[in-house]
Amino acid sequence: MRIKVLGAGGGEVTGSAYLVETDHARVLVDCGIFQGGKKVEGLNRFDLKDVSNLDAVLITHAHLDHTGRLPLLSKMRVPAPVFCTQATLELTSLILRDSAHVQEMDTNRLNRKRQRAGMKAIQPLVSHEDTEDIIGRLIALPYDRDLPVATGIKASFAEAGHMLGSSCIQLSIEDKGSVKKVIFSGDLGPKGAPILKDFEELHTADAVFMETTYGDRDHKPLNETVNEFIGIVQTAVADKGKILIPTFAVGRAQLMISILASMFRVGHVPLFPIFLDSPMAIEASKIYFNHKELYDEELLEFIRQKPMMEDLKTLKMCPTSEDSIAINNIPGPMMVLAGAGMCNAGRILHHLKYNLWKPETHVIIVGYQGSGTLGRMLVEGAEKVRIFGDEISVKAKIHTLGGFSAHAGQKDLLDWFSHLAPVRPKLVLIHGENGPRTALGAKIKELYGTEAAYPALNQDIFL
Numbered sequence: 001m002r003i004k005v006l007g008a009g010g011g012e013v014t015g016s017a018y019l020v021e022t023d024h025a026r027v028l029v030d031c032g033i034f035q036g037g038k039k040v041e042g043l044n045r046f047d048l049k050d051v052s053n054l055d056a057v058l059i060t061h062a063h064l065d066h067t068g069r070l071p072l073l074s075k076m077r078v079p080a081p082v083f084c085t086q087a088t089l090e091l092t093s094l095i096l097r098d099s100a101h102v103q104e105m106d107t108n109r110l111n112r113k114r115q116r117a118g119m120k121a122i123q124p125l126v127s128h129e130d131t132e133d134i135i136g137r138l139i140a141l142p143y144d145r146d147l148p149v150a151t152g153i154k155a156s157f158a159e160a161g162h163m164l165g166s167s168c169i170q171l172s173i174e175d176k177g178s179v180k181k182v183i184f185s186g187d188l189g190p191k192g193a194p195i196l197k198d199f200e201e202l203h204t205a206d207a208v209f210m211e212t213t214y215g216d217r218d219h220k221p222l223n224e225t226v227n228e229f230i231g232i233v234q235t236a237v238a239d240k241g242k243i244l245i246p247t248f249a250v251g252r253a254q255l256m257i258s259i260l261a262s263m264f265r266v267g268h269v270p271l272f273p274i275f276l277d278s279p280m281a282i283e284a285s286k287i288y289f290n291h292k293e294l295y296d297e298e299l300l301e302f303i304r305q306k307p308m309m310e311d312l313k314t315l316k317m318c319p320t321s322e323d324s325i326a327i328n329n330i331p332g333p334m335m336v337l338a339g340a341g342m343c344n345a346g347r348i349l350h351h352l353k354y355n356l357w358k359p360e361t362h363v364i365i366v367g368y369q370g371s372g373t374l375g376r377m378l379v380e381g382a383e384k385v386r387i388f389g390d391e392i393s394v395k396a397k398i399h400t401l402g403g404f405s406a407h408a409g410q411k412d413l414l415d416w417f418s419h420l421a422p423v424r425p426k427l428v429l430i431h432g433e434n435g436p437r438t439a440l441g442a443k444i445k446e447l448y449g450t451e452a453a454y455p456a457l458n459q460d461i462f463l
């Protein structure tokens with residue numbers, strides 16, 4: 001049996017894709033897009049020899065770096081079915097449609113420039129047609145059932161605690177008369193995070209492909225971060241300021257809303273208006289709302305006592321741009337949750353333009369800010385920024401809260417592996433920059449004596 005690393009190898013964090021090949025079947029686990037600059041994004045293609053005759057595709061969770069190359073399979077006329085959990089099916093549909101739309105807008109803008117320079121127009125990486133075709137081929141499977149997905153290959157999805165619907169995939173693979181178990185961790189969530197159950201403990205494997213995003217460090221404890229958040233909100237409400245939270249539409253927005261609901265219920269702050277100013281976050285919230293079977297016991301108990309919407313009477317959804325513009329005329333205190341999460345596009349830019357120069361404004365950064373983004377400039381203390389061509393003075397208070405990560409830190413990654421260590425599986429470390437990846441590998445060797453493999457991109461692993 002051969003497993004080829006088609007992404008998130010060689011120190012790369014994005015582009016997750018692993019081709020599992022036996023004498024009888026070919027299955028692709030994850031089909032993610034490479035993100036972060038022209039050079040890596042140039043990797044966003046497949047060789048036909050790698051994806052021709054695929055029997056099935058399996059998806060661990062909906063994030064683009066695990067799903068974004070799916071439409072390329074349609075473009076290449078690879079007709080395989082795509083299996084994932086029900087919540088992943090719904091969130092992947094939402095995320096792929098949004099991604100196709102963003103790519104089309106970006107390409108149109110670029111093509112206007114190219115036209116003016118007398119250059120030929122280019123095509124977006126994926127089209128709406130390819131996106132709709134692959135969405136039509138998504139098939140939901142239940143958690144924790146060993147079900148056949150290709151000749152001689154069964155798959156089971158186990159909770160990964162990373163986002164709604166996220167899973168670790170366990171394959172049982174018949175090969176030359178024996179059955180081998182191979183686990184793909186997908187992205188693992190931190191233990192004890194709100195909303196989601198913790199990752200499931202897995203106990204048997206012949207080989208483990210494990211993510212290492214934060215393999216070298218632990219995050220600040222979540223309760224400390226929540227307390228900091230409460231303190232900032234209390235101050236801002238007393239100042240009658242506007243609180244702006246640039247947020248990713250899926251996962252982070254729902255986390256912030258659930259924290260606000262419990263703040264209101266406990267009485268940490270009086271009720272104030274909250275605007276969820278993102279059509280995609282509104283759609284994602286509906287999907288989160290409809291999957292109570294995936295909630296952890298704490299959240300279930302919280303909503304058993306009283307429905308969350310009773311705490312969130314002041315939460316207003318803003319699907320249209322008119323709704324968004326109307327927020328400008330409403331005085332503080334209030335909170336606006338809007339995308340994009342790194343302030344590099346989207347409605348948050350308008351709110352920042354109209355409020356960054358006011359000293360009573362508070363901006364709370366709750367997610368990772370890539371280098372070169374407006375969000376990163378704010379975190380690094382820029383005194384002036386440019387938004388839509390205008391120079392804006394930064395008088396607002398900028399707060400950075402680092403403890404809301406959806407990824408397990410080193411301690412939780414080690415915890416996840418500790419349940420597999422006794423059966424001594426072959427360990428393949430992926431999905432991490434080389435620093436975190438080797439740091440986790442060294443720690444695992446020290447604790448369990450297991451020597452890890454660190455594959456490069458396009459490397460084959462034989463079992």
Ligand SMILES: [Zn+2]
Pocket residue numbers: 061063162187
């Ligand atoms: Zn993820």
